[in-house]
Amino acid sequence: MISLAPQLCRMDTLLYLLVYPQRPLLTTRTIELVGYDKLGAGQNATVAVMSYSGYDIEDAIVMNKASLDRGFGRCIVMKKSSAMCQNYGNGIMDRIIRPPRTGRQAERMQILDDDGLASPGETIRPNDIYINKQSPSVKLSGGSSAGLPDSAYKPSIQTFKGSKGETAVVDRVALTSDDELNIRFKFIMRQVRRPEVGDKFSSRHGQKGVCGTIISQEDFPFSERGICPDLIMNPHGFPSRMTIGKMIELLGGKAGVSCGRFHYGSAFGEPSGHADKVEDISETLVKNGFSYSGKDIIYSGITGCPLQAYIFMGPIYYQKLKHMVLDKMHARARGPRVQLTRQPTEGRSRDGGLRLGEMERDCLIAYGASMLLFERLMLSSDPFEVQVCRVCGLLGYYNHKLKTRVCSTCKNGDNISTMKLPYACKLLFQELQSMNVVPRLKLAEA
Amino acid sequence: MEGGVATNQRFPKIKIREIKDDYLKFELRETDASMANALRRVMIAEVPTIAIDLVEIEVNSSVLNDEFISHRLGLIPLTSDRAMGMRFSRDCDACDGDGQCEHCSVEFHLDVRCDQDQTLDVTSADLMSTDPSVLPVDVAAKSNSSAYDASENRGIIIVKLRRGQELRLRAIARKGIGKDHAKWSPAATVTFMYEPEIRINEEMMESLSIDEKRSWIESSPTKVFDIDPNTQQVVVTDPEAYTYDEEVIKKAEAMGKPGLVEIEAKEDSFIFTVESTGAIKASKLVVNAIEVLKQKLDAVRLSDDTVEADDQFGELGVHMRGG
Numbered sequence: 090m091i092s093l094a095p096q097l098c099r100m101d102t103l104l105y106l107l108v109y110p111q112r113p114l115l116t117t118r119t120i121e122l123v124g125y126d127k128l129g130a131g132q133n134a135t136v137a138v139m140s141y142s143g144y145d146i147e148d149a150i151v152m153n154k155a156s157l158d159r160g161f162g163r164c165i166v167m168k169k170s171s172a173m174c175q176n177y178g179n180g181i182m183d184r185i186i187r188p189p190r191t192g193r194q195a196e197r198m199q200i201l202d203d204d205g206l207a208s209p210g211e212t213i214r215p216n217d218i219y220i221n222k223q224s225p226s227v228k229l230s231g232g233s234s235a236g237l238p239d240s241a242y243k244p245s246i247q248t249f250k251g252s253k254g255e256t257a258v259v260d261r262v263a264l265t266s267d268d269e270l271n272i273r274f275k276f277i278m279r280q281v282r283r284p285e286v287g288d289k290f291s292s293r294h295g296q297k298g299v300c301g302t303i304i305s306q307e308d309f310p311f312s313e314r315g316i317c318p319d320l321i322m323n324p325h326g327f328p329s330r331m332t333i334g335k336m337i338e339l340l341g342g343k344a345g346v347s348c349g350r351f352h353y354g355s356a357f358g359e360p361s362g363h364a365d366k367v368e369d370i371s372e373t374l375v376k377n378g379f380s381y382s383g384k385d386i387i388y389s390g391i392t393g394c395p396l397q398a399y400i401f402m403g404p405i406y407y408q409k410l411k412h413m414v415l416d417k418m419h420a421r422a423r424g425p426r427v428q429l430t431r432q433p434t435e436g437r438s439r440d441g442g443l444r445l446g447e448m449e450r451d452c453l454i455a456y457g458a459s460m461l462l463f464e465r466l467m468l469s470s471d472p473f474e475v476q477v478c479r480v481c482g483l484l485g486y487y488n489h490k491l492k493t494r495v496c497s498t499c500k501n502g503d504n505i506s507t508m509k510l511p512y513a514c515k516l517l518f519q520e521l522q523s524m525n526v527v528p529r530l531k532l533a534e535a
Numbered sequence: 536m537e538g539g540v541a542t543n544q545r546f547p548k549i550k551i552r553e554i555k556d557d558y559l560k561f562e563l564r565e566t567d568a569s570m571a572n573a574l575r576r577v578m579i580a581e582v583p584t585i586a587i588d589l590v591e592i593e594v595n596s597s598v599l600n601d602e603f604i605s606h607r608l609g610l611i612p613l614t615s616d617r618a619m620g621m622r623f624s625r626d627c628d629a630c631d632g633d634g635q636c637e638h639c640s641v642e643f644h645l646d647v648r649c650d651q652d653q654t655l656d657v658t659s660a661d662l663m664s665t666d667p668s669v670l671p672v673d674v675a676a677k678s679n680s681s682a683y684d685a686s687e688n689r690g691i692i693i694v695k696l697r698r699g700q701e702l703r704l705r706a707i708a709r710k711g712i713g714k715d716h717a718k719w720s721p722a723a724t725v726t727f728m729y730e731p732e733i734r735i736n737e738e739m740m741e742s743l744s745i746d747e748k749r750s751w752i753e754s755s756p757t758k759v760f761d762i763d764p765n766t767q768q769v770v771v772t773d774p775e776a777y778t779y780d781e782e783v784i785k786k787a788e789a790m791g792k793p794g795l796v797e798i799e800a801k802e803d804s805f806i807f808t809v810e811s812t813g814a815i816k817a818s819k820l821v822v823n824a825i826e827v828l829k830q831k832l833d834a835v836r837l838s839d840d841t842v843e844a845d846d847q848f849g850e851l852g853v854h855m856r857g858g
């Protein structure tokens with residue numbers, strides 16, 4: 090069982106665990122030789138190969154809500170955050186102190202134990218403090234840390250990062266020390282996630298796809314026997330990918346569940362008997378009252394009428410991949426900017442903007458949407474007001490004290506115009522100037 | 536008949552074929568697919584039961600984490616004969632949903648510690664209910680029937696403990712429906728099939744040799760036809776075993792005898808199979824489903840005294856009032 094697995098004793102940076110792993114119904118000899126069937130990485134999902142609702146285009150899959158409720162695709166994510174209590178020598182160290190139970194910070198320190206560290210089992214929200222650490226502000230003065238007054242320490246707390254509403258649980262806390270007598274604190278934050286729209290799944294044939302929509306069980310198609318699929322996969326995934334193995338897996342798996350035996354799914358029947366030919370599988374299916382082709386009559390869950398086609402349905406081993414929307418989804422209206430260019434930052438981790446790139450720009454130019462282009466590239470990015478001298482064409486400045494505009498090259502403020510440019514453009518001019526290239530602006534009436 | 540609208544009212548009939556506590560097979564006749572399907576959908580998604588919804592963990596030193604155990608607890612079916620009369624905790628005005636209220640919630644306690652060298656199974660039998668009418672279904676089955684083999688029933692395993700590990704928690708079970716979470720669905724399987732009408736062309740059948748008949752019968756993956764040992768005639772033994780696979784029709788065509796058999800689905804009769812999780816009896820599940828369906832229709836039907844409804848809905852209003 091899981092308790093024998095070492096991953097719950099280690100302090101990994103990142104760990105993804107499936108909650109209810111299963112042994113694949115259809116294996117190969119090689120899988121058994123390497124023991125892959127002993128370390129399940131997926132679940133045997135009943136898959137119906139059909140189209141449903143249009144949310145299954147481009148390899149997306151439709152999932153059954155009841156299956157998800159019952160634990161299909163559920164996973165545990167463990168992330169490590171660490172902190173260090175540094176030893177500066179001379180007996181001076183960072184210190185961890187008992188959190189205040191009242192006052193401004195008390196709410197953010199709710200999950201802290203009296204030792205100043207987050208206690209295992211507590212729910213941690215974004216911006217919660219998980220270590221109440223303080224560092225000495227004067228690091229190299231003599232004496233021991235016991236002798237330093239409280240005023241010599243400034244807080245260096247660490248907070249849990251995550252988007253709003255994304256909570257985790259403190260799973261474990263470990264303390265280690267190194268040869269320089271620094272103490273390292275490791276916190277494992279645990280999240281249990283159920284699949285949501287956008288999470289990625291894959292069968293063992295490289296047929297990956299995201300969850301396109303989640304539909305409740307009563308709307309899902311069902312068979313006369315009461316079988317209701319966990320997953321619906323679009324048949325358009327087959328012709329171009331030519332994953333015959335997946336179809337054999339479905340047949341073999343279906344035969345396997347109906348006769349109670351694990352089948353081998355190698356491509357060809359072998360004389361050794363280590364594989365089952367499709368003919369043999371079909372025979373097993375017929376023996377158990379299924380069609381030899383693996384197709385079933387299916388009724389629409391919405392209308393109750395039988396569907397027009399026979400549906401290829403049976404179990405396929407599906408794995409949950411680690412790419413989950415929760416870790417990727419990102420949107421921003423206003424937010425931080427890069428200091429150098431004053432443009433919005435890039436990337437989800439920095440709460441960055443979504444770039445309107447060159448090709449998108451080309452589209453807007455071709456369409457002639459000049460106001461939109463201006464708004465995207467300038468107003469929503471890095472607008473900057475500059476003073477331009479009409480005589481020398483160089484940038485001047487505005488003297489706030491005298492409330493006058495000055496050109497530092499011409500030493501006067503007679504011919505100065507105020508205009509707006511992207512800050513990055515002004516930066517370019519100045520960088521060129523620093524390389525002895527003089528960019529001159531020639532202004533015309535707009 | 537105020538508006539002179541022709542009524543399509545029908546009087547469906549139910550005939551029960553087989554009845555067990557957790558299994559029911561019945562025929563539904565003289566109605567259409569929409570009615571049969573509505574019944575099926577309500578049984579899966581809208582018949583209320585009781586399930587554990589809130590778990591407060593005091594001590595958990597087992598190998599499974601708190602969320603894992605809470606999820607497992609939620610999926611344990613509880614006897615829910617009370618559920619129809621209970622209130623949803625969200626619209627209970629006697630309490631603020633903290634579980635102390637008898638109208639909307641039932642409290643459970645679990646306190647297990649392993650002090651032996653053997654692995655200890657924590658099962659549904661360790662859940663202590665504050666209401667004797669709401670119990671895990673396997674526990675209830677054990678105490679109710681003498682015919683039940685107690686040695687076979689080890690309870691629903693929640694977690695396994697080793698020496699020194701402990702699990703102590705308080706759980707609150709609430710009323711809910713399968714639409715919100717599958718743990719509240721009382722139905723393990725609800726399915727129906729259209730009753731097939733099989734007509735064998737006797738004349739053409741007699742033109743076949745006995746071997747041909749046999750190979751034709753064997754072409755069906757399910758056992759629908761057989762040969763009468765006395766008359767050597769092909770007879771339909773079990774029409775409902777037919778899965779609409781059309782194998783026998785294809786076989787007949789391949790044998791050069793198209794039209795040997797004609798199979799049609801009767802549009803107005805359905806054979807239902809209902810399996811319950813044990814939360815309520817399968818028969819009760821059907822009755823409750825009809826009750827829920829009636830309540831839903833009542834919400835749709837307009838009351839007679841709303842005059843403006845006639846302007847709003849016109850003929851539809853008349854129809855909905857049963858005209």
Ligand SMILES: [Zn+2]
Binds near residue numbers: 482
């Ligand atoms: Zn100038």
Ligand SMILES: [Zn+2]
Binds near residue numbers: 624627632638640
């Ligand atoms: Zn209440």
